[in-house]
Amino acid sequence: MQKDGDYYRHGTVVNPEDGKVYRLRLALEEDDSNVLQVRGYIAFFYQTQYWKRVVE
Numbered sequence: 001m002q003k004d005g006d007y008y009r010h011g012t013v014v015n016p017e018d019g020k021v022y023r024l025r026l027a028l029e030e031d032d033s034n035v036l037q038v039r040g041y042i043a044f045f046y047q048t049q050y051w052k053r054v055v056e
Contacts, residue, residue, distance in 0.1 A: 001026070013040050 001011035001024075011024040022040035029035040034053040039046050 006030075013038070 008026040013024040
């Protein structure tokens with residue numbers, strides 16, 4: 001994975017349900033560093049999830 005500006009790119013992620021591998025981009029949200037933006041790609045289609053860090 002390579003850092004490209006505010007993003008980490010050129011990684012991969014695997015869907016555990018079917019074993020398919022997707023391109024991946026990660027970024028921390030600018031206004032909240034406890035939120036990680038996880039984006040998986042196939043061609044021009046993508047899905048984004050926001051993962052929030054649990055702080056105790």
